[in-house]
Amino acid sequence: MTDAATRILQLRAELDQHNHRYYVLDEPSIPDAEYDRLFNELKALEAANPELVSADSPTQRVGGSALSAFGEVRHEVPMLSLGNAFEEADLLDFDRRVREGLDLPAGDLFGGGVDVEYSCEPKLDGLAVSLLYEQGKLVRGATRGDGSTGEDISANVRTIRNVPLKLQGEGWPAVLEVRGEVFMSKAGFERLNASQAESGGKTFANPRNAAAGSLRQLDSKITASRPLEFCCYGVGRVEGELPATQVGMLQQLKVWGLPISRELKLAKGAHECLDYYRDIGERRQSLAYEIDGVVFKVNSIGQQRELGFRAREPRWAIAHKFPASEELTELLDVEFQVGRTGAVTPVARLKPVKVAGVMVANATLHNMDEVARLGLMIGDTVIIRRAGDVIPQVMQVVLERRPADARPVHIPEQCPVCGSAVERTQLVKRSKGKETLSEGSVYRCVGRLACAAQLKQAIIHYVSRRALDIEGLGDKIVEQLVDTGLITSPADLYTLTYEQVVVLEGFADLSTRNLLASIAESKRPSLARFIYALGIPDVGEETAKLLARALGSLTRIQAALPEVLTWLPDVGGEVAHEIHSFFEDEHNRTVIGLLRERGVELQEEGELHAEFAACTTLAGFIDKLNIPFIAATGAEKLASRFGSLEGIIAADWLDLRQVERLNEKAARSLRDFFDKPENAARARQVETQLRDFGMHWESEKKQVEGLPLAGQTWVLTGTLxxxxxxxxxxxLEGLGAKVAGSVSAKTHCLVAGPGAGSKLAKASELGVKVLDEAQFLAALAGYGVTL
Structure with a gap:
């Protein structure tokens, strides 16, 4: 090795150590002038020996050539958002849910129960990013994006001074994905804005906007010139060992040179968390950076795994937000927007005012009930609240400032977009023997897809990532297609031609061909994605998956009566009626027919899932008819006595008197119900469909052919x-098993990892088979299932 190469390695190691002491430990050991001397010596040596320059050198933070666009990065472990607590009661409720999820004693008059340990740190107001290290070297940086897919900002994160290009020490995992926040200190923000103003550039509203705008520059040299900082708060993908606690893991990351919050603390129980929250709140203004709350996480990684995740957030973490910033301003007008389902929503147009560093001119009013609750009139002075990135809200009217010419807010009688009638929704409450109608809080345009606003939103939903995922069809493009009359329903997407698209604003030859190819690729969606894409009110991704898995075909889903749908888990009466009404609508049926005619071929269609074959009972059927005074027990007696629906319908007074413990009031109610021809006809119609679907109590029970665990119920507990x-x-579900949340005598097997609690004890008590994780993995391998 040459003298230059040796000296370069020495300088890099020394500068890395000084960077670590300065940015991570906050313990600089040399003055800035000495650091600059060492840095300039390294820079000169690398300039004279360019073959010795490496990507992890401290000199390689100046940025490179500008990019034309950011690439996409798919997060192997999703970057989820956090649930929020705004009041003390919200945090206490979170702690209660955690303890219940871990099967910990809640405490009573004679004891306080078991406290959970939480890590506590300030919630920085910045931009969430992911840093990927392989063999200790930084190889990629990415934004959070939508949680599943972010943007590749590797060139930019390399320019952030306190992001180590190479990890310190030793023992780090072969692959380590670090997650944290890129932010700008208050002082750095002031310096940047002063510099921008001096040079005639754009100034920023607040440090968060400045950080986000700086990090997403296509020219990394611009990012390098901005005073950005990084603070890590967790990890994603890891191939190797890390400490078993949140605090221990972060402290280990600090040893390896990654900056963590200096305010990181460990709290025992919710009350110590609240003490931390109050302490940080009192010191908030003196901190060097903006924060909008505090983040609490269950400290044990094992307990985190046991608690798991909801659809979009972990059950083991919460952000306790500080009270929102508020300002006074004037309500200039109330306008009405039309959404995908036709909901006509009032929006406040405000005299612009700066709230929490952001200029606010609009605010949500939710619905007309909220307008009435506030007593809002146009011209009023109002209090506006904004918390973090939450849409600003009108919180209160200052009545003493109401002008004499203030005007009331009226819902329009005609849709502001298409001119169709606007009607107030009706809520139907169904109970034993009757339906009660009441007015809902939502007004809807009845124009459906004849309304351009509803059509645009419906198509935007149809092409979205979680629906049919048609790349290149952003909101603006959809608006162009609707406004030019090229599409009047989602089915028209499949008739678009090259000649129609290429002349649209923003399109050229390549972008046109790419869009048409993406539309063509969307013609083979899974049944679940297609159901979700249709935009049925109250039907989200999970309900769409349930419908597809349970009923197996679009034909069954379209035909399903509400009473049949309620036999599916988690489908209540209101959702069942929304689904049925959607498919009863002639326009919707026409659009679905056109989609099929134009080449949309649904995948993963099949038979009724074996779990739902013969899943109904006669007693349950009678109970679901909501006959007054006939409860579950009475339904059981009737089913046992007569054995069939026709037998119950035909039963006379003498027959009913033979039913054990069926009182006269119940018997009279039953006869009155079935004496109405429409009730008997509806009951027969539902029974016929249950039989057609294979769900009838007399249908053949089935095992899923080829699935070895069909019919078995498994439970998972502890840390995997x-x-x-x-x-x-x-x-497990892929092998045909049903996965339940609790242990019972019907449980076939319990998989118990470390930290298993009451579920393991109950399994032992009931004699349920128990497997540890190694045995579980071996069992999966025996069925040919690999990780």
Whole structure:
């Protein structure tokens, strides 16, 4: 090795150590002038020996050539958002849910129960990013994006001074994905704005906007010139060992040179968390950076795994927000927007005012009930609140400032977009023997897809990532297609031609061909994605998956009566009626027919899922008819006595008197119900469909052919270290098993990882088979299932 190469390695190691002491430990050991001397010496040596320059050198933070666009990065472990607590009661409720999820004693008059340990740190107001290290070297940086897919900002994160290009020390995992926040200090923000103003450039509203705008520059040299900082708060993908607690893991990251919050603390129980929250709140203004709350996380990584995740957030973490910033301004007008389902929503147009560093000119009013609750009139002075990135809200009217010419807010009688009638929704409450109508809080345009606003939103939903995922069809493009009359329903997407698209604003030859190819690729969606894409009110992704898995075909889903749909888990009466009404609508049926005619071929269609074959009972059927005074017990007696629906319908007074413990009031109610021809006809119609679907109590029960665990119920508990519990659940369901949340005598097997609690004890008590994770993985391998 040459003298230059040796000296370069020495300088890099020394500068890395000084960077670590300065940015991570906050313990600089040399003056800035000496650091600059060492840095300039390294820079000169690398300039004279360019073949010795490496990507992890401290000199390589100046940025490179500008990019034309950011690439996409798919997060192997999703970057989820956090649930929020705004009041003390919200945090206490979170702590209660955590303790219940871990099967910990809640405490009573004679004891305080078991406290959970939480890590506590300020919630920085910045931009969430992911840093990927392989063999200790930074290889990629990415934004959070939508949680599943972000943007590749590797060139930019390399320019952030306190992001180590190479990890310190030793023992780091072969692959380590670090997650944290890129932010700008208050002082750095002031310096940047002063510099921008001096040079005639754009100034920023607040440090968060400045950080986000700086990090997403296509020219990394601009990013390098901005005073950005990084603070890590967790990890994603890891191939190797890390400490078993949140605090221990972060402290280990600090040893490896990654900056963590200096305010990181460990709290025992919710009350110590509240003490931390109050302390940080009192010191908030003196901190060097903006924060909008505090983040609490269950400290035990094992307990985090046991608690798992909801659809979009972990059950083991919460952001306790500080009270929102508020300002006074004038309500200039109220306008009405039309959404995908036709909901006509009032929006406040305000005299612009700066709230929490952001200029606010609009605010949500939710619905007309909220307008009435506030007593809002146009011209009023109002209090506006904004918390973090939450849409500003009108919180209160200052009545003493109401002008004499203030005007009331009226819902329009005609849709502001298409001119169709606007009607107030009706809420139907169904109970034993009757339906009660009441007025809902939502007004809807009845124009459906004849209304351009509803059409645009419906198509935007149809092409979205979680629906048919048609790349290149952003909101603006959809608006162009609707406004030019090229599409009047989602089915028209499949008739678009090259000649129609290429002349649209923003399109050229390549972008046109790419869009048409993406539309063509969307013609083979899974049944679940297609159902979700249709935009049925109250039907989200999980309900769409349930409908597809349970009923197996679009034909059955379209035909399903509300009473039949309620036999599916988690489908209540209101959702069932929304689904049925959607498919009863002639326009919707026409659009679905056109989609099929134009080449949309649904995948993963099949038979009724074996779990739902013969899933109904006669007693349950009678109970679901909501006959007054006939409860579950009475329904059981009737089913036992007569054995069939026709037998119950035909039963006379003498027959009914033979039913044990069926009182006269119940018997009279039953006869009155079935004496109405429409009730008897509806009951027969529902029974016929149950029979057609194979769900009838006399239908043949089935095992899923080829699935070895069909008909078995499994339960997962404790910490699974090789795979998440969600992945384990998917594997089991793929083998035909049902995965339940609690142990019972019907449980076939319990998979128990470290930290298993009451579920393991109950399984032992009931004699349920128990597997540890190694045995579980071996069992999966025996069925040919690999990770």
């Amino acid at each position: 270290e090789v795979m998440s519990r969600d992945v384990a659940k998917d594997k």
